[in-house]
Amino acid sequence: MRALHIITGLGVGGAEQQLRLLLRHLPVECDVVTLTNPGPVADGLRADGVRVVHLGMRGNRDLSAVGRLTRLIRDGRYDLVHTHLYRACVYGRIAARLAGVRAAVATEHSLGRAEIEGRPLTRGIRALYLSTERLGAATVAVSSTVAGRLRDWGVPAERIRLVPNGIDADRFRFDPDRRLAVRAALGIPEGAFVVGGVGRLVPGKRFDVAVRAVAALPDVWLLLAGDGPEAPALRALAARLGAADRIRLLGECGTEGGGPVPGVPALLSAVDTFVSTSREESFGLAAVEALAAGLPVLHDACPAIDDLSAAHAPGATRIAGSPDELTAVLRRRIQACPDRRPPPRAVGHYDIRRSSERLMDVYAYALDTAPPNRRALS
CATH class of the missing domain: 3.40.50.2000 (Glycogen Phosphorylase B;)
Structure with missing residues (x-):
């Protein structure tokens, strides 16, 4: 054929x-x-x-x-x-x-x-x-x-x-060496709590919610992989909130990586919690990739998770999407000192x-x- x-x-x-x-x-x-x-x-x-x-x-x-x-x-x-x-x-x-x-x-x-x-x-x-x-x-x-x-x-x-x-789950498996390499390359202090997000920087993704939430948490970092028309506005917002040094917009990051920009698998090894703030998605592939990396996932709309039973993704938490709520949830995550989890059943379901x-x-x-x-x- x-x-x-x-x-x-x-x-x-x-x-x-x-x-x-x-x-x-x-x-x-x-x-x-x-x-x-x-x-x-x-x-x-x-x-x-x-x-x-x-x-x-x-x-x-x-x-x-x-x-x-x-x-x-x-x-x-x-x-x-x-x-x-x-x-x-x-x-x-x-x-x-x-x-x-x-x-x-x-x-x-x-x-x-x-x-x-x-x-x-x-x-x-x-x-x-x-x-x-x-x-x-x-x-x-x-x-x-x-x-x-x-x-x-x-x-x-x-x-x-x-x-x-x-997804090809093996590509997103947590790698402690990649974690150290990405953090060193980006100048992230040892032991810092890092939040990650992946997607096109467009209004519908609502990455401004993540920027505002992280800006309210001293010493917490945010790494956003993706590009789009909202990039200048997000950088300006981070600067206005006094968090430009802790909020990094990395540009387009494919699964392969290359040059100074880490690929998405390496990025997911470097962060501690993944956030998806979109109110509407058709699937939510990045959230599944984050689950494959053993990360806790905070999400608004995400059919890939919402269409399954809660037992398929116990590390995923639904949030309503306001900056204040996300800040509060992240604060609790930091205090709990989250560790990497084994990939949940949802990852195998989406092989x-x-x-x-x-x-x-x-x-x-x-x-x-x-x-x-x-x-x-x-």
Whole structure:
């Protein structure tokens, strides 16, 4: 089987890095097309031996992209097209149908109650999504929460398949040597209590809550991995609160690391508690990675944890999301002198190998149920 994955962009983000990890475990010959922004994840995919093509789409209304994508799919003689993220799903499903591909599936990574990929949901966006959704064989939801939102939107339940995001837990295992190295490189005093967070620096992640909470705790440090439009405002807030020396914005940190910036696994070894302050998430991959590192996790919305029983993640605590509450909870954590925990059951539940196996079942279903008059390309 040959599959083509189409994604909106390949900058450092949860969906993009999940695609790279998934391709390492799928027993399928795969190529990737990015509509825009062939960023660091594109470089990583190429290093893994994956062919990556940049379509050069100029904007949401670049309709010529449909023709270019259709020709690329037809020339590649793919058996299946798999789309990721809103723009790629809309354009990719249309192009796959025009190219005569036997089957197409899509993964919904970022559907919230009121936003999709950080943008407000509108009637037009929903209408376009639903009209093109019918062109595929199935839509994959990365969590039970997203599956419910898809049903509420109007996607028929029988077209939805649940394939949770996954992680390679061994990459995030606590390493005391990495802990010492990262802390030394960042100038963190020995014995300091360090809070960590990972994600795009956008308003919806509400990292300002973490900045305010840590600023109120003398000698506590905050390390934020990620980049985005909120970075200048967060730096200014830390300075205004007199905590700029203890609050570090590290920029984009992939799972590999490189140069002066530690990778996420090394960062998680260096911190003592992980926080996720988003009020809305479609999964919450970083929180699962933190659990794999043996960290206690303080979270607001996190479907990866919320969709399971409490026994799956005993080290996770739900918080309402105010700075004062987070400050109080962190103060109690410091006094309790938390130690590393064994990875909980949730980590095994979200093993990337299980995700790969579930996705292969979706592929088999899509190909088995393809209309008999659909042109076979294999």
